Amino acid sequence: MAQPVFDDSLRTGFASIDEQHSMFLDMLGELAERIGAGQHRQGVLDAFQGMRAYAEGHFADEEALMRAHGYPGYAAHCRLHGTFTQRLRDLEGRVGEGPGLLSLETLEFLGNWFINHIRNEDQRFAAFARTTPPASS
Numbered sequence: 001m002a003q004p005v006f007d008d009s010l011r012t013g014f015a016s017i018d019e020q021h022s023m024f025l026d027m028l029g030e031l032a033e034r035i036g037a038g039q040h041r042q043g044v045l046d047a048f049q050g051m052r053a054y055a056e057g058h059f060a061d062e063e064a065l066m067r068a069h070g071y072p073g074y075a076a077h078c079r080l081h082g083t084f085t086q087r088l089r090d091l092e093g094r095v096g097e098g099p100g101l102l103s104l105e106t107l108e109f110l111g112n113w114f115i116n117h118i119r120n121e122d123q124r125f126a127a128f129a130r131t132t133p134p135a136s137s
């Protein structure tokens with residue numbers, strides 16, 4: 001079992017988005033390391049909170065970019081972000097009760113969700129955005 005990492009096949013062509021995707025996966029890997037090392041509750045919780053907040057910031061940035069480009073898939077994409085965010089918040093609550101409740105399998109699931117989301121949804125938006133410039137304001 002390995003935590004997924006960023007590679008060139010995941011690039012969208014938007015440098016800031018790519019950087020955020022890479023950073024999120026790094027944070028997830030760091031969290032997996034802390035859990036694997038049996039770190040105490042606060043260390044795991046801090047890493048989880050940082051990762052969850054980072055994901056929410058990333059989703060907000062991505063959604064702003066979609067609005068700027070008038071992306072027709074915006075609402076559906078936002079729903080996917082919302083479902084993932086809720087899952088992270090639920091998990092964060094469980095980590096607060098005890099880090100043993102967060103398994104490496106769960107982290108792997110989160111990483112795989114994120115990678116699939118980049119491949120299927122973020123790259124679809126990026127392809128649209130390349131052919132549809134942002135509306136001038």
Ligand SMILES: [Fe+2]
Nearest residue numbers: 062117121122
């Ligand atoms: Fe997305």
Ligand SMILES: [Fe+2]
Nearest residue numbers: 021062118122
């Ligand atoms: Fe994304």
